[in-house]
Amino acid sequence: MIIFPNAKINLGLHVLRKRNDGFHDIETCMYPIPLKEALEIIPSKSFSFSHSGISIPGDSDNNLIVKAYQLLAEDFPELPTVAIHLHKSIPIGAGLGGGSADAAFTLSLLNQLFSLGLTTKQLENYASQLGSDCPFFIQNNPQMAEGRGEKLAPLHLDLSGNxxxxxxxxxxxxxxxxxxxxxxxxxxxxxxxxxxxxxxxxxxxxxxxxxxxxxxxxxxxxxxxxxxxxxxxxxxxxxxxxxxxxxxxxxxxxxxxxxxxxxxxxxxx
Ligand SMILES: C[C@](O)(CO)[C@H](O)COP(=O)(O)OP(=O)(O)OC[C@H]1O[C@@H](n2ccc(N)nc2=O)[C@H](O)[C@@H]1O
Ligand SMILES: Nc1ncnc2c1ncn2[C@@H]1O[C@H](COP(=O)(O)OP(=O)(O)OP(=O)(O)O)[C@@H](O)[C@H]1O
CATH class of the missing domain: 3.30.70.890 (GHMP kinase, C-terminal domain)
Structure with missing residues (x-):
């Protein structure tokens, strides 16, 4: 199955304080935008991950997509092996959350493909272990984010037509x-x-x-x-x-x- 992880923008971002764990408490609004990349996951005899498009620095083992798969495989030993391909289109190191979107979409798609029965809350908890921006992309609608970015609250903000x-x-x-x-x-x-x-x-x-x-x-x-x-x-x-x-x-x-x-x-x- 192919899905299309999208980017986000931040509307306002306050960095409030440095925490003891090295992160910062922030306050921001995250808004999804229709700049997308393509992510395919299909069942396969062995696990593989490949990518094309914009080149991604670092080892594939450190890719957030691979980490997302491994995170679920730890808790679901019967999770089938899959072949994953990413066509990268969202610029990296841009503040657009592309890698975070990939990770969150991987969790959601694996949950759907293999009927893992995870709730939105549970998916957000897994996502928060992969990155501060990741939980936002589980619901992927305009939200206020606090804490290190993982504490989400709904926000009624409609920019459609702009x-x-x-x-x-x-x-x-x-x-x-x-x-x-x-x-x-x-x-x-x-x-x-x-x-x-x-x-x-x-x-x-x-x-x-x-x-x-x-x-x-x-x-x-x-x-x-x-x-x-x-x-x-x-x-x-x-x-x-x-x-x-x-x-x-x-x-x-x-x-x-x-x-x-x-x-x-x-x-x-
Ligand atoms: C700038 C934003 O994109 C705004 O939405 C996010 O805060 C970034 O979130 P992210 O890319 O998911 O960041 P993470 O992968 O969780 O963290 C990368 C590094 O950024 C710093 N970091 C991140 C988030 C945060 N609230 N405080 C931090 O100090 C930490 O040094 C951390 O080791
Ligand atoms: N699927 C992925 N896509 C892009 N970068 C990834 C991915 N998986 C891991 N990374 C690593 O994350 C780094 C980019 O994260 P960085 O926080 O600097 O940029 P960003 O584009 O603003 O993304 P985010 O907002 O998700 O953190 C890359 O250098 C890369 O090594």
């Missing part, structure tokens, strides 16, 4: 390094309150990673400026970067960008 323009300037930013460069601070205004009034987003909806990352990589700040110049009513960096997105009422006009930049433009469903 145009999304997502630009990745090709700079790989590691999540761990991005958190290492941030000075946590308690946020002033409640994120839910800000999100409830879109006319305040441009002045108040802030991603705490932007300041430091824009300082070290001014070209990422330039992308955000270009999105506003092109008519975005809101633009921001996603997660720990380096992807930047803009939201538009109408289809945005072409922007003057370096040729190697990855651009994804689509009307939100």
């Amino acid at each position: 145009w999304l323009c997502m630009i990745h300037p090709g700079i790989h930013i590691g999540t761990k390094e991005a958190y290492g460069g941030i000075q946590p601070k308690l946020s002033g205004k409640n994120l839910r309150t800000i999100l409830s009034d879109q006319s305040t987003w441009k002045s108040q909806l802030i991603n705490d990673f932007e300041k430091g990352i824009f300082n070290s990589h001014p070209e990422i700040a330039t992308v955000k400026e270009k999105l506003y110049e092109a008519g975005a009513w809101y633009a921001a960096m996603s997660g720990s970067g380096s992807a930047v997105f803009g939201l538009f009422k109408d289809c945005p006009t072409a922007m003057d960008l370096p040729e190697n930049y990855f651009v994804f433009t689509e009307k939100l469903p």
Whole structure:
């Protein structure tokens, strides 16, 4: 069976405090976007994992998809062996959660294919062992995320009909390094309150990673400026970067960008 793991964007991201376990408590809204890759899982005589498309750094044994399979195999010894293929299309080190989506979709598909009977809550618990962003992709609808990102709460936020323009300037930013460069601070205004009034987003909806990352990589700040110049009513960096997105009422006009930049433009469903 083939499924299509999608990316996410963060709408506001407050890094509140550093914890004793090395992670940070955050507050963010995660919103699914229709930038997708393809993941196929079929029963097979032996386990295999292959991938094509954008190249993935690191060993296949460390791929979150393989880890997701192994995590379930530990608790379900009778889990059949499978052949898995990923066609990677979501930029890596971009703050778009592609690897996390792959892991969560693998858990959900194995649960479905082999009737493991896992509930949404149980799948989210497995996902949280694979990464802080992973649980979000089990339900994969707009949600508030707290704790290290795994504590989820529903959020009524509908951006359908808006145009999304997502630009990745090709700079790989590691999540761990991005958190290492941030000075946590308690946020002033409640994120839910800000999100409830879109006319305040441009002045108040802030991603705490932007300041430091824009300082070290001014070209990422330039992308955000270009999105506003092109008519975005809101633009921001996603997660720990380096992807930047803009939201538009109408289809945005072409922007003057370096040729190697990855651009994804689509009307939100
Ligand atoms: C920036 C975001 O994408 C916002 O949604 C996420 O917080 C990142 O989540 P993620 O990629 O799933 O991150 P993980 O794989 O869990 O953690 C990678 C590393 O990032 C740091 N990390 C991650 C999440 C968090 N709340 N605090 C952290 O300090 C830790 O050093 C951790 O070792
Ligand atoms: N299926 C996968 N797709 C992409 N990267 C993966 C995958 N499995 C493991 N990884 C590892 O995760 C690293 C990318 O994670 P990183 O946090 O830097 O970027 P990201 O694209 O913002 O993803 P996320 O938001 O999911 O953390 C890669 O260097 C790669 O080694």
